[in-house]
Amino acid sequence: MTDHFAALDQPRRPWLDTEALKECFHRASATWHPDVPGSGDAARFAGANAAYSVLRDPAWRLRHLLELEAPEMLSGASEIPPEFAELFMRLAELRQALNTFQKKESAATQGLARALLIEERQSMLKRVMTLKTDLDSSYEGSLAALQALDAEWEPRAAACIERLAALQQRLAYLSKWRVQLSEALFKLQ
């Protein structure tokens, strides 16, 4: 089983410094990239490349950590944590509303028709920004919990593993939703 932590010389822990990780990836590339005469090594570069894309995202990194330490904790399907249900509903509704609104907006080709839609556009933007703030703050909260877990981390301690799995799930959902909302915001602006 590939060990992405080892590929980039990183300790197998929940938390890591993303700037330091990037620096590590750059140094690894400067040595192992296939173009570098002498030290170039296609297989090691591929390993570093794959490791970097997994380790830099908290949700993927935690997933990988579980794969290595406690693969039995990775369930196939997972339910949305109940405290997230409201966020999920708001996101789903907003994306639908945005979709409808954008269809209306692209059908309006003339100045007057577009002017009629301006107020609705502004209220859409406001809803998006409000939800973004809430998602971001949930995400930051989960990251803070992750750092706390890291401070008390004992590999293979059952309690730690359980907290890790729960955090992994939360971060996975929140990441995915933040991406979806970013996309929606991009299309709107």
Added chain:
Amino acid sequence: MSLIVGIDLGTTNSLIGAMDAGFPVLLADADGERLTPSVVHFPESGEPLVGRPAARMRALDPSHTVYSVKRFIGRRVGEEADDVAYPLTGAPGTPMRVRVRDREYLPEQISSIVLKKLRADAARALETEIVRAVITVPAYFNDAQRQATKAAGELAGLTVERIVNEPTAAALAYGLDKLHDRARIAVFDLGGGTFDISILELNQGVFQVLSTNGNTRLGGDDIDAALVAACTLPVPDWQKRDFVAAAKHRLSTEEAVEIPLPFATAGESLIYRLTRAELETIARPTVERTRWHCRRALADAKLEPADLDEIILVGGQTRMPLVRSLVAEVFGREPNTSQNPDEAVALGATIQAGILSGAVQNVVLLDVTPLSLGIETFGGLMNVIIPRNSTIPIKAGEMFTNAVSGQQAMLIKVLQGEREIAKDNWPLGEFSLDFERAPKGHARVGVQFEIDASGILHVLARDTKTGVEKVVQVSSAIDVSDEAVEKMLEESLEHAFEDMSGRVFTEAKLKSDELLPAVRSALGRVGSRLTAEEQAQIAAAVAEVEAALAAGEPHRLKRANAALDEATQRLATILVEQAMRTRG
């Protein structure tokens, strides 16, 4: 350590360079020029002309002078509009070909003629044989365009060691003397035919591309086309192209130009006049199209404009003041014009050549693939295997299994693009996987998709039982089904025999159907804020639209729509003001 040259094979101009004592140097031809126009002219007899002599023939003999062929390299018929002065040919779905003097040429064959000249120029300048080369392409070129460019090099007798992305090359040229620094930069590359925007992080000699976006059909040629369309002088279009382009160039430094035309009709001399303001009005829609791509690249890199240290301008079209002011507006800072917009890409290609040959040390390029790579699933959706902006070289594996007991083969369609529905993406090609006979789900073949450092796809299939690996040929010539060809032919016939005035009326009616309810709604909301005279004007305009609709008169309806649109402008303004106020 054998020599590798760097080549910028541009839409309009091409250049070649080599490393000399640690510096990239561009090589001049026998006339001392570093720029070679990417133009090939086929005279009635004898060898084709290349470069400046060919460019001179553009206005004199347009149908035998091939220019901007980069627009068609790697493209299939139907993918690109063929509004050039020379004839293009090919059946729908097959590679586009140029037809000159009763012979057909693939675009890569034309490009190879330009590359042969560059190769000869370099050989003369360096007094050595030139074999190995690095050639640049727009970052947003797809797999077929990259492969065709590589083929062009091979046809010219070159071993193409690498295909490099143009904005990345420009970043190399910019950053070569800043290897101890750290910076985040954007490269805005607007050339004759293509546009790219790349965002990079420079860190102690590592050049990492964070994201790239662009449009391979957006460039100075589009501005020229708009100028040609706007020019009312009684001169054929193919002659207009040259003087509008000259005017456009001069207006980067002058406020107004007058160009006397040499081909005067009997006794009458013609003058082409254009002001910078007029040019900007005509060019603005084209330049504005770059904005979305800049936003997209920033979003993909998860950066805001303020996070960047420099915006580097590359490509001849960035000399235009309008382009510079758009860049300043989008990125919130004045662009960096320290790089020669015509030469930066070639210098960068030369540096990459130096990296590969060992002449340049301590520099490493981490480029990305610009388009998501995926396969079509059973339900017609795109299943992404390698996402866009993944650092290359990169491999990804997929396991395929037989869906039906005894199934012997499975057709896999490979695509590049960002759309959810597979057929909305660009079809790279397809390949067939062989299964040994087995119960459903028991025959398994592992497929490895690799995008190499040139951004080109290689596919390997591995039988999980025997472990035998074989290279999979992804074929792209047979993409268009018979049905699709028939449909394309039908549609083109439809347009040919369409009732023109019927079409005008239908279009105008669509406008009225949108305008009338909008006017009613707007009047309901803010109508009371209008003067009695304004309200009467609008009522009259509405009545005229309704009358024209009832009478079924297409041009009358068109005029009536326009009049109503104008009469309701004040309404639109009031609505916007109101919205701005309630926003608080």
